[in-house]
Amino acid sequence: MNSGIKIRLLLLILTLCFIGTAITIKESVTNKEILDIDTKSLNDYIAQQEKKVDRIFNDSLLLKTFKNYDQYPIAVYQAFEKFKTNEKVFLFLFKDHEPKMWSTHLFVPITDQGFPEKSNFIQDDNRSYVVRKKTIGNISILAYIIVKGYTNNNNPYLNSSLRRNFFDSRNIDIASYTDTVTIKNIYSNEGSYLFSVKLKDGEHENAYTILQFFCWLLAWIALLIFFNSLCLHMAKTGRAWWSAILLLSIFSLVKFADLKWNLLSENATFSIFDSRNYAYNRFFPNIWSVMSTTILVLWLVLFIYSIRKELNFDKIKNIRLFRIPIAIGFILSIYLSFGLLYDIAGTLITHSNNIYFDFTKLVDLHFLSWVDLGIVGMGILALSIYIDLVLFFLKKLELKPTQLLNIQLACVIFVILIISFYIEKNSLVNLLLALIILIKSFGEKYFDRHILTNYIAVLILWAIISAITHARFYQERNLIDMKILLSNLQSEDDVNAVSLFSDIESSLANDQELKHLFNISLPYTNTEGINDFIKKKYFSGYLSKYEFKAYYYDQNNIPLNPASQNKINEYREKVINKSIKVTQNFYRASAELGTHEYFSIIPVTIDQNRIVNVIINLSNKDFSYTVPYPEILTDMRINNSQYYNKGDYSIALYKGGSLITQFGKYTYENNLRGLKGVPGEYIQVLDRDAYLHMAYVANKFSTYVISKQKPSFWDYLATTSFLFLVFFMIFMFFHFIKSFYIFLKNTKLTFRNLKYQFYKIVNKIQYSTRIQTSIISSVILAILISAVISYISINKQLYNNNKASKERFIIELGKRMENMLTYTDETSTETQLISMLKTLSETISKDFNLYSKSGRLLYSSQRRIYDLELFSTFINPAALKNLSILKKSETIEDERIGTFQFETSYATIRDKNYNTLAYIGIPNFSLQKEENINKNLLLNTIVNIYSLIIIGFGFYATFVANSVTNPLSIISKKISQLRLGQPNEPLFWQRNDEIGTLIKEYNLMIIKLEDYANKIKDTERESTWREMAQQIAHEIKNPLTPMKLGIQQLRRSYKDEDPKFPDRFNKFSTSFIEQIDALTYIASEFSHFAKFPNTVMENINIVEKVTKSISLYNNTPNVSIRLINNADHKTLIVKADGNELLRTFNNLIKNAIEGGYGRKNMKIEISIERYSDKFVKIDIKDNGYGIPKEMQDKIFQINFTTKSSGNGLGLVLVKKTIEASNGQIYFETVEGEGTTFHILLPLQQIES
Template sequence: MNSGIKIRLLLLILTLCFIGTAITIKESVTNKEILDIDTKSLNDYISEQEKKVDLIFKDSLLLKTFKNYDQYPIAVYQAFERYKNDQEVYLFLFKDHQPKMWSTNLFVPITDQGFLEKSNFVQDDNRSYVIRKKTIGNISILAYILVKPYTNNNNPYLNSSLRRNFFDTRNIDIASYTDTVAIKNIYSNEGSYLFSVKLKDGEHENIYTILQFFCWLLAWIALLIFFNSLCLLMAKTKRAWWAIVLLAGIFVLVKFADLKWNLLSENATFAIFDSRNYAYNRFFPNIWSVLSTTILILWWILFIYSIRKELNFDKIKNIRLFRIPIAIGFILSIYFAFALLYDIAGTLITHSNNIYFDFTKLVDLHFLSWVDLGIVGMGILALSIYIDLVLFFLKKLELKPTQLLNIQLACVIFVILIISIYIEKNSLVNLLLALIILIKSFGEKYFDRHILTNYIAVLILWAIISTITHARFYQERDLIDMKILLNNLQSEDDVNAVSLFSDIENGITNDKELKHLFNISLPYTNTDAINDFIKKKYFSGYLSKYDFKAYYYDQNNIPLNPNSQNKINEYREKVINKSIKVTQNFYRASAELGTHEYFSIIPVTIDQNRVVNVIINLSNKDFSYTVPYPEILTDMRINNSQYYNKGEYSIALYKGGSLVTQFGKYTYENNLRGLKGAPGEYIEILDRDSYLHMAYVANTFSTYVISKQKPSFWDYVATSSFLFLVFFMIFMFFHYVTSFYIFLKNTKLTFRNLKYQFYKIINKIQYSTRIQTSIISSVILAILISAVISYISINKQLYNNNRNSKERFIIELGKRIENMLPNTDEVSNENQLISVLKTLSETISKDFNLYSKSGRLLYSSQRRIYDLELFSTFINPIALKNLSLLKKSETIEDEGIGTFQFETSYVTIRDKDYSTVAYIGIPNFSLQKEENINKNLLLNTIVNIYSLIIIGFGFYATFVANSVTNPLSIISRKISQLRLGQPNEPLFWQRNDEIGTLIKEYNLMIIKLEDYANKIKDTERESTWREMAQQIAHEIKNPLTPMKLGIQQLRRSYKDNDPKFPDRFNKFSTSFIEQIDALTQIASEFSHFAKFPTTVMENINIVEKVVKSISLYNNTPNVNIRLINNADQKTLIVKADGNELLRTFNNLIKNAIEGGYGRKNMKIEISIERYSDKFVKIDIKDNGYGIPEGMKDQIFQINFTTKSSGNGLGLVLVKKTIEACNGQIYFETTEGEGTTFHILLPLQQIES
């Protein structure tokens, strides 16, 4: 059993093992086991954290520090920070049940009462904890172990998973009292019950499901490698075309099985399998389907490329009628594959949700954006290899360069016409593709010294093509988004708002804090305070886009604010006549197209005798598409794609053709001209200016226009630069991987010869390639170092400048606010501060938090964050330490809620006596966006600059390498052309450098060679004539000896009067004549050899000479001579002496006949074919006995012959004749099977 069979058998066994393992895991791992595993992991985590808390509570020195916190506050804060950051234990210090110090402001307990010394499990509305308590006199310490960070999972920044040792688990959740089936209890280290967990519904992900996924993946890979190996074996056994078809069929079956049974996607929850991220059709239901299809196509093309030399084109090549149609089909297949590739790639943009593909904002790119970019890169790599394959196939068809060029031009013209007439797409990308094909077709032949230049030029063209295509599909996506936005403007209901109304009306009806506000203020209520409370708590977030108005009436319909108008009857009239009920208490009023108005009448029961009717009116601001709230408040249940991006879109409303209102950067015309459409029609306006416009004809009177700025020229440059770098890395990675694979395949690599093989590879690299590689490598390395240093330093500088700017702003703000404070009591100052901050928040569009000097929240412009308990109502402990203990005037702290990170600037507000009044915090919720904007701008600049440098140095490296190696190439070419006995041209070099010294030595060597050549000629001439003289003497001596003996015998017979004398005379005279003829032949041949240089060169039809020579020997018995003219031409002109050429073919055919004496059926096959475009090749093949191994080196030497009657000059004359024509002759022979002589002669003229 050979190694190939063993490998294939091993691959098959591996496939079956992986499949068996995957099935075993699926059948054996049950939900009970998943629950047990995750429960144990959670229990272990809590146990470890409890041990950490025990160590804290057993540290007497630390407890003493906690007890005397007022003396060592800094030490307490440092301990709190250390245990929070290093061990995830949150500590809180209480004195007399009041919080004094805390380690986090995310959650701070109001009191320590109700907690036991042992472990307690506490679950509030937003988080779950295990809490331990330690009491030291009137001081108590609470240690919090976070079990579940956030209960609400409707925000992408919040993680609602339970904690585990290594990573969070989404498989289990905390069980409620109503759950009685399939639950597990969690216990403390003391053995007390804490809580129970249950298994969530749906798919469960753990180590076993991940292992099952990788088993199926490895099974597929092993199976594909197995079939690939079988197909390679088929290709080597002359069935290459069937191997290609078989592998393609296998890949199709694999894709069908993947789509049918989802063996990979059902065992993993990766984003590439989620159809919510991307879905196109049944063949591409997710990103994985596109990725796997691209990989299989690339694999298939690489397989064809690896066996390309095994493919047989003889049948096609011999039928001239089929060559051009097949060539056209091959070229058109490139354009078809190109269109298919970019259409599928375009769907990754147009059919993806919440995945950004703006390559000018690299920091904002999603992980799936990089996956999609990798798919496009692999697709372009596959297409590039396919182009190389097509060009290889076209070479096999032996088309003329002019024919190939004309076919390519015809194909690109045809494609452009089809696209222009039927498809209406941009034809520029097809012209660029044609340029790529031309570079690949003729670059190697005509620009062989500019390989790197061609390589970079092709990558630049791919990058430009991808940029143009990206812009086209991105524009399609923009048009789809614009339709959605216009749809929202004219829709009757705001679906997102209606979805929130039910929660709001239930919340207001049962809000105890609101009832308390009414209770303490009746009968004359401060409606401004209640308005502010309701607006901040219930109508922030998405509903902040609506103008909010509220009216309050008692059960007798009397306004609570005496100055307010009586609106209750008006709204009751609306309920009856002009509105539509959308929820229990909310109604939609009739409104103009593009606006929404809702109102509600909500009864709030204060007690048994008092009810307050709350009337709320909401009307959206005209074309207001700002979202004045942090992203941490967004709800995944709301379609956030409907939010208008203030910086991107502009909107205008026209009525009767006249502009009514507009919003955004774009300035619209006063009159709507040249735009006609039916009601309900969307009209795209693409080529008017630098903006993309879409109009929606709402009715015969109203028209909406929405606009978005098109990418600028520099945006295209930035995208092209980035894509060039990506493609450059993909292609270089592929090049090095394939080179390493070929090296391993062709080398018997061992540890001992590793160093030798490495040096062997290095020595094979050309000098010019080494120069180019050295320049490019050094430039890229320098660019990478420079880019990293520049990015880090500039980014740090921007960060410091931004931070300094914030510090200056908050210091100045603090001073201004301090100057506005009256000299009254603390409560008056706090009220004054709240009033000032309310005004500032609306004026400068910033959020403010006001804290008392003890760190408790007094006011927040984003109250909903605290209402949702995302933050506690306590100040950041580090900020409190810096402001209160370290007496800083300001500080900037990094804060976070889940994965949402932001900065908050804090400033101390003091009175005129420098006593602390309060602390103000200004959270910058848009920090990440601001940083990303700066990083994107910086990255774009770096990518643009350095990609241009790489491109420029790529061309420069080629120029330098060619400049350095060009004189060396000239010298090398001249050395290879050196001929002894012929004039050799000296070289000229005007510089007196190292190359000049080398050329000087070369010229001196030519002079010396001429002297040596003359001496060698004289020596060879003398030696040759000596050998010829010896050969002549030998040849003459052979017949003279029997002639002498015959004469002596005839003389003796004459003297003796022998009666047989006449018979002997006749016999000997006949023999003498034969011997004399032999001497005459020898003399003629040697005379001809001596006169050989005086040949007459003329244009000769080689086909005619071969035919004449064959006709001379065609009647030889038992000899079958066959002529095969593969050139399909009757006239092939060469420059030669006609008689010498005819004698050459006669000699070779005669030798072939004589070399096969004894064969019953002697066959001689003579074939004529064009060898490239410059030579004709003649093969003379016989089925004789071949030439013995020991005689091969002497075949063209003087006096060598295998025949008893030969003189050893025939093949010498043949070689001299062929070389006189600037041709070549060589032979192949196999003992016992025959010999083939190959003759190459340069063509002078070809006529069909």
Template structure:
């Protein structure tokens, strides 16, 4: 933020201008160095001096410098142009230039020019500085040449500018021109750095807010953390929305509302993009803390659980509805035309921004679904009830959509499938999750291909309504905007005046009509029917049926409306526009010609081909675009008057609604949708467009599938990387470990699927690329052959036509006359050049009148036809940013001498090429997407089939038990699996033998150990008994007076030792009965309370039980007596482990464990278990008490494990011991 503010306050306009000046001068000096090197190269200069002898070599040098360095070279011989490198601009003379460096300005361009004289040969080197075009469209911009400066912040200053300007000098310090900053925003390195600084500041703010919010969540303040993070995002969005803090510093197209604008919330594409990003960040934050949502603590009854679940699921449908409506505005409220995903070649930057917004929104939707389903799962609703709730919500939302007249039932069903898949995805095995992931992407692709078609149709309907309104409009707005320029240009047209001057009073009016049509009425106005009437000093120059002066005077007075100085609009019938003009053109002081020009058009008459480079961007081209793709029908008094397009309208409009003044959408059963409008009760307009075909839906879905799949894959990789980086123990050198862990954790079936699908995708990519390139090359080759054949056929026809001409002038007149006829009949453009390469005729003279092209022929074509004597050639040409293709051919006489050169510019070449590429790409993507999806599922099927016997073997291996009879496997095929199963069967036979031997050995060892233990335990009480008997016998024989007293004492000792033997017998008897268990449904809480009741009376023990679950009854499957004895053993051990007189504290807690288990923790504050004894604690005969048998904890371990649970412990010396017991929950099935 400090950097951004510093840049804003420190960097001034002067600094920016100095920066731009330095860059511009350095580029000009580079071009100067190249030209100086060229002009000092003796070989090149010698070649240029003898250009007549070496024209081909000279042309190659000219072409090299033009294409590689942007330096246009022109060679003059005796001050006559001999060779030229470019036909975009060609100087007609080499005079008036200094030999050092020159800065010259023309009507449409500025140059720096260097001149080199070699005897009678002059070489001019032109470097374009800036282009000025007299036409406004996307292909021509008034900007510096990109080879000189790519900055859009500066412009050339003129003598009126007195503000902050900078002079530009050559490397020899010769003044060239001055520059200044453009008014308004500037885009330069400083503004870019400032914008990046603001963005980084926002990222830092969001990161800080995220860290604080996450800290609050970890502290148990979940709601506060969520509110804080949401508030920070809302504040940031509010600041951006109300201050335009980025758009005021960056002149980027994403901030331009012309490209997209919906409402105050989304004034441009940036507004929608940043909103989607913030929504994603918030949902991602919720997803990261979803385990903290403990809704189950507050909702415990069944009915509230169901109500909450219904609301949660309906929220998904509502979120989805808001999402798709918002995304739909990217189509309906966008002026960019690249929203048709069947035209892949024409996709632009905004299309990819739209796709990014779509994919990020889908990620957000999936995360939200996961959050909702995760919270719902915590409510522990049965699967049957949950599925019924899902179906109920689906039906409810479909009913709501029906009431709101939205036909989205299919989409809602597909969305419900996605919700169900994500709900139960965690319950699936990991090998099926990839398949479900792909299924979800397929469903999302289908859903949004349907909505793409829906919103694209809405946009077409809007354009159709606008087209009808243009048909209904009294004025043709596009034409009227051109008439003002036309009347001005005609009054200043020296060529037109010259045609009249040399022909009066016997002027050929047909020639005048052709001239006016070609120069002024091409392009948009070409669809108008034109008639011209001419009077010289009030005398008609042609034969007219009546007095046009009086006729048009009457029209002016009674039946017209003036729309400009000289143009009038006639009141004509609906759907027809008719204009006329009265222009008095002074020829000289004595002669004046009055021009009466009449233009009439039916609004849906087709126009002749018009090159895109002449289309003015100021015109409303929606009408043109809608017209080109639509069918139109006009009805008068119920009868069809006229129609245009492919759709066949009925002869009467009786079947259509009778509402007047209302646009009505008609969606009939045919392959078209229609918009009908009745401006009055007598007239009906119908505009029709073809519906989107199944193939187009498939193309859109296939493209969206690939884009979404790639985006989701990148998201998964980034999410996994962030998860690794967030680990506190992460180190760079541990990346290898994480990689190996990831690779080794992939199941064998997943590896097979991955290998299978990867191989298919690689093969498809290779074959697809090869197919696309080869087919595209073949199409290009075929088109080239067709165009060469076409230009040759026409040239031959022209040669036959002029073969009988007597003079060169007659040949030229015939060629021009027949080219005019061919242009109208074939709807093609033609150019005719003299044998010296100068233009004689063009069907699009406006291109040359606007100085878009010079009147010279393409240099490369001229070289091939003139020097290499080729009959035809195809050349790629470029004017501004517009690319097209031209065919050239030589026209020869009967002696094979060159008469002229024919050129056929194909201005639609790029569009036709894109059309072929789009069709080819769509076909390949559709086919290969279906193949990838099909083989994806087939790979899962094959992998499961391959791993099925392995899974069976794995299952059997897991069930293999030395103490049981193991069942052998059967496999009928003698393959690798068969060999493995054979070895398995042999193994279990050997294991059976080993098991018997081990059983015998274990039985013998166990009896030996048991006998040793029993002997040891019995020996302890027998030894004092033996000593007592010996002592008593001696006292008896010695007649000891204390015999009776001694007898009583020894007898009491004997009884105590016998009781000890009885206790030992019971302990070993209980241990021997461990296998004899009776499992049943047992309340864990009840057994713990009973066990506590046994020891709660001990004044030295304080026992506390805490139930951390939400259930009052905790059922497990166990033997009642053994479970009670287990807890008795553990509590007894805890009490006996106390510190002498210190009060013993025992804390018992029960909580929910993972995977449907209960976790019982028994913690005491005793002495703890010494470190060297912990490994032996669960072994037989191990005890730390003098009176212990060493069987208590062994009994505990065997009892818990027999129930399917586990027992572990943690102990800290002098602080106590904690036992962790995990028991499976009771399952009804």
């Protein structure tokens, strides 16, 4: 059993093992075991955290520090920060049950009362904890161990589970007393019950499910490698075409099985398997399906490329009629593959959801955006290899370069015509693809010294093609989004608003703070404060675009504010006659096209005897802007990606052809001209401006127009530069893997051998290549280092400038507020500060927080953040330390909730005596967005500039490197062309440098070689003629000896008067004549050899000469001579000496006849065919006895012959005749079967 069979058997066993393991895991791991495993992990986690708390509470020095916190506040803060960061234990210090110091402001207990000393479990609406308490006199310490962090499935920053830096589990949740499912109890280290957990509904993910996924994945990979190895073996045994077909069939079955049974996607929760991120059709239901298809196609192309030399084209090649149609089919298949690749790649843009594809904003790119880029890169790599494969096949068809060029031009013209008439696509990309094919076809042949330049040029063309195609599909995506926006504008309901109403009506009816406001103000209420409270708490964020009005009535329908109008009967009438109920308490009022109006009547029960009916009215225009609000309040039920409140879109409403209103950057014309359509029709408006326009005809009177700015030239340039870098890295990675694979394949895996092979490869690299590589890599490396340093330094400078600007702003604001204060008492001062911040918040669109000097929140412009308990109502402890203890005037602190990060600037408000009055905070909720904008702008600029610099300097460095190494190449070429006995051309170098010295020595060497060659020629000529004289003497001596003996015998017979003398005389005279003819032949042969260089070159019809030579020997008994003209031409012109060429064919045919002496049926086959475009090939094949191996090296040597009557000059003259015509002659022989002589002669012209 050879090693190949062993490897394939091992792969098959591995496949079966992986499949068996995956099935075993699926059948054996039950929900109960998952619950047990995760429960044990949670119990271990809590026990470990409790031990940390024990160490804290048993540290007497630390407890003493805590007790004297007012003397050692810095030490206490450092300890709090250490335990929070390193141990995930949150500490809170209380004095007389009042919080004094805290390690986090996400949650701060109001009091320590009610907490026992032992571990107990605390659960509120948003978080769950295990809490321990330590009391030291009037000082107490609470240690919190977070079990479950803040979660909100409707918030992308807070949709975490029972984990996130605490306990890591996606499968379990805290159980309630009403749960009937299987639960497990969690206990403290003391053995007391804490809480219970249950298994979540749906799919569960743990180490076993991940292991199951990887088992299936490895099984697929092992199976594919097995079939790849099997097909490779088939190809090497002469069944290359069948191996490719088999591998294609296997890949098709694998793809079918993946779509049918989803063995990978059902065992993993990765985003590439989620159809919510991407779905096109049943063949591409998710990103994984596109990725796997691309990988299989690349694999198949690489396989076919690896066996390309085994694929036989002889049958097709010999049929001239099929060559051009097959070549056309191959070229068109490239364009077809290109179209399929980019159509599928385009669906990654048009059919993806919540995946960012704006390559001018690199920082905002989603992880899946990079995955999609990798898929496109692999697709382009596969197409590039396929082009190389097609061009290799076309070479096998032996087409002339002009034919190949004409076929390519005809194909691209055909494709462009088809696209222009039947498919609405950009023809430019096909022209660029044709240019890539031309570079790959002729670049290596005509620009062999510029291989790197050709390679970079091809990558640039791929990047340009991809950028153009990306722009096309991105525009399609924008048009789709614009249609959705327009359809939402004319829809009866604002689905985003309705989705929020349900939560609002239940929360508002049970809002204790609202009830308190009513309670302290009844019976006559100043509703302005309540309006402000309700608006900021419930109708901020997305609903801020609605105009808010509220009316309040008691249970007797009497207005709480006597100055307000009595609207309750009006709204009750609307409920009955003119509205549609959308939630329990909210109704949609009938409104004019272009507006939405909602109202609600919500009863708020104050106590058993008092009820306040709250009437809320919301109205807006569909496309009015939403007031900016923190992203931490984002609700995933609102599809923000489709809304234009970020300024990306402009919109206008026309009625009767006249402009009614418009929003956005674009300025619309007053009259809508040239736009005709039927109601319900979407129309793309083709204006020659920098905007993309889409119109929707709502009815015969009203038309919406929405616009979005098109990418600029610089956007195209940024995209092209970025894609070039991505493709460059993908192609370089592929070539590295390819080279590494070949290296390992041909090398034994020992350190010594690997080291030897490494030095061997290094030593094979030419000196010119090392110079070019050094120059190019040095330039590019310097540019890349400069780009990285520029990005880091400029980005840091931007950050420092922004930070300094924020510090200046908050310092100036604090000073102005201090100057505006009229100091009376603490309450009055806080009221004044709150009033100032309210005015500022509405004026300059910034958020403000105001804290008391103890760190408690007094006011926030984003009250909803605290109502939702995203943060506690206490100040950031780091800010309190800097402002209160370190006495800083301002500080900027990093804040975080869930995965949302932002900065808050803090400053101290002091009185005239520098006593602290309060702390002001300015949260910058858009920090991440602002940083991303700056980073995108900076990154785009750097990518654009440095990509162009890299490309430009890359070409320039290549030019410089070539100019440096060009003299070395010329010298190397000239040295390789040095020939003794032939004129050698000297080199000229005008500079007196190292190269000039080298060339000078080369020219001197040429002169010396010519002198040496002349001496060798004289010596060889003398030696040759000496050998020739000996050969002539020997050849003449052979017939003279029998002639002498015959004359002596004839003389004796004459003297003896022999009666047979006449007969003897006739016999001997005949023999003498034969011997004299032999001497004449020898003399003429040697005379011909001596004057051989003096040949007369003329245009000869090779077919005619071969035919004439055949006719001379055609009547030889037992010999069959057949001529096969595969060139399909009656006239093939070569330049040669006609007589010598005829003598050559005569000699070869004669040798073939004599070589088969004794055969009953001697067959000689002479074939003529074109060899490429420049040569004609003549094969003379016999079925003789062949040439013995020991004689094969001497066939073309002087004086060598295998015949008793030969003189050893025939084949020498044949070779000299062919070489004098700039041709070649060689032979193939098999002993006992025959010999074939191959002759190649330069072709002058062809005539049919």
